[in-house]
Amino acid sequence: MPENTATIPDTPLFDRAGSIRGYRLNKMAMALSQPANRDAFKADEDAYLTRFGLSNEEKAAVKSRDWHEMVRLGGNLFFILKIAAVDPTPITQIGAAQAGMSHEDFLYERLGKKRHG
Secondary structure, X not given: OOOOHHHOOOOOOOOXXXXXXXXXXXXXXXXXXXXXXXXXXXXXHHHHHHHOOOOHHHHHHHHOOOHHHHHHOOOOHHXXXXXXXXXXXXXXXXXXXXXXXXXHHHHHHHHOOOOOO
């Protein structure tokens, strides 16, 4: 019988309940595929997030670019990467946040990059 991933510590489970919980967040992020929406997001992030009915908790996660929290709130990583593309944020920075590591440690430990200095 497969192990229940809900029992793995610090691993958000993206299941039907997570999908429903993250619907507004994912819809907002997917809309960033359109140039007009990216412009609106950059011009007034608060208004853009409000337009999609995000909760205060969801807004705070997006505004602070807390990738781990967005996933915890039901964000699908493939959708919230659209937010990263607006800034732009390197995908390795998101990977580091998901792993709970500094960006430099992530590059060194997970990708085998040499340390600077």
